[in-house]
Amino acid sequence: MGSSSHEVDVSLPNPARIYDYGLGGHHNFAADREAFHQLLEVDPDSRTVVRSNRAFLRRAVRFCLDRGITRFLDLGSGVPTVGNVHEAAHEMNPRARVVYVDNEPVAAAQTRRLLQDQPNTAIIEADLRDPDAVLTAPATAELLDFSEPVALVMASVLHWVGDDVADLLDRYRRVLVPGSALVISHLTDEDLPEQMRRVEAIFDETSAPVTYRPRSRAAELFTGFDIVEPGAVYCSEWRAEPHERLAEPERSKIWAAVGIKS
Ligand SMILES: C[S@@+](CC[C@H](N)C(=O)[O-])C[C@H]1O[C@@H](n2cnc3c(N)ncnc32)[C@H](O)[C@@H]1O
Known part of the structure; x- marks a missing residue:
């Protein structure tokens, strides 16, 4: 593991x-x-x-690039291996700019290390619930230009934010110009409640208890954005190739949607 292991309760x-371990990454501890x-x-479908979710994220990044959006602010970015935003973006456009934000010291340290030789990328170690810290960070000013459309990415992260997120989303929304994108994926228990109660019990023992939100909350989370087709659907369904789709989409447990600021 990286040198920051002394900073965290491993x-x-x-x-x-x-999540890194589930993806096959190496930035994790025994616990x-x-x-x-x-x-x-x-x-058993946890992998x-x-x-x-990660495959959805890649498709959403490509969708944004296809619309001419080349700047990404990725809140709750995790460890950027196994096909995260800058990898997907730079495959299509090496000049795409990506600012990652994560408050987990190991994820942030590993991200810093991994991005050393990656132009047009940066990591801010900050809590996304502190928009001022994120939006006024030097890396944000250096890489993102909010007079142009930006993609705000909140993939598989809002379910770790238990509080009412309306004000938080509003704060970020206000800096985005029309044509900007909001990308959200979110855990839900709506179709498999008993199984997800057992999942919840495991997360209760971690540093971050989970808060499920159903697809019906998408309209509220996307206030000020027009949700693009196919709407809020299980992530394995969102503009997926046939081989990416699951026979039972609810087994992906995560819904996803992308909106464009009106
Ligand atoms: C499940 S991972 C998702 C990684 C990536 N966004 C993806 O979808 O592939 C969730 C990440 O959100 C981060 N996170 C959770 N709460 C956060 C907060 N309040 N501020 C910043 N990052 C947060 C966690 O540390 C973790 O790295």
């Missing part, structure tokens, strides 16, 4: 590192791996969940 599983194996016991 005995407490953390979503960033649990994170143990938590993921507990998740696999209550939800499918994280992979479907």
Whole structure:
């Protein structure tokens, strides 16, 4: 593991590192791996969940680039391996700019290291619930230009933010010009409530208890944005190729949507 392990309680599983392990990454500790194996016991599709989410994220990034959006502010970015935003973006446009934000010290340290040789990228170690810290950070000013459309990405992160998120989203929305994008993916328990109660119980033991929100909350989260087709759907369905779709989409447990600021 990286040099920042002394900064964190490695005995407490953390979503960033649990997710990294689920994706096949190497930026995790024994407690994170143990938590993921507990998740696999209550939800054998746990690997499918994280992979479907990451695959959605890649498609959403490409969608934004196709619309001419080349700047990305990725809140709750995790460890940017296994096909995260800058990898997907730079495959299409090496000049695309990506600012990652994560408050987990290991994820942030590993991101810093991984991005050393990656132009047009930066990581801000900050809490997304502090928009001023994010929006006034030097990296934000250097890489993003809010007079142009920006993609605000909140992939698989809002379910770690339990509070009412309306004011928070409003604060970010206000800096975006029309034509900017909002990308959200979100855990839900709406179709598999009993299984997701057991998942919730495991996350209750981690550093970040989970808050589920159903697809019906999408309209509210996307206030001020027009949600593009196909709307808020399970992430494995969102503009997916046939081979990416699941026979039972609810097994991806995460819904996803993209909106364009009107
Ligand atoms: C499940 S990972 C998702 C990673 C990536 N966005 C993706 O979808 O592939 C969630 C990330 O959000 C981060 N996170 C959770 N709460 C946060 C907060 N309040 N501020 C910043 N990052 C946060 C976690 O540390 C973790 O790295």
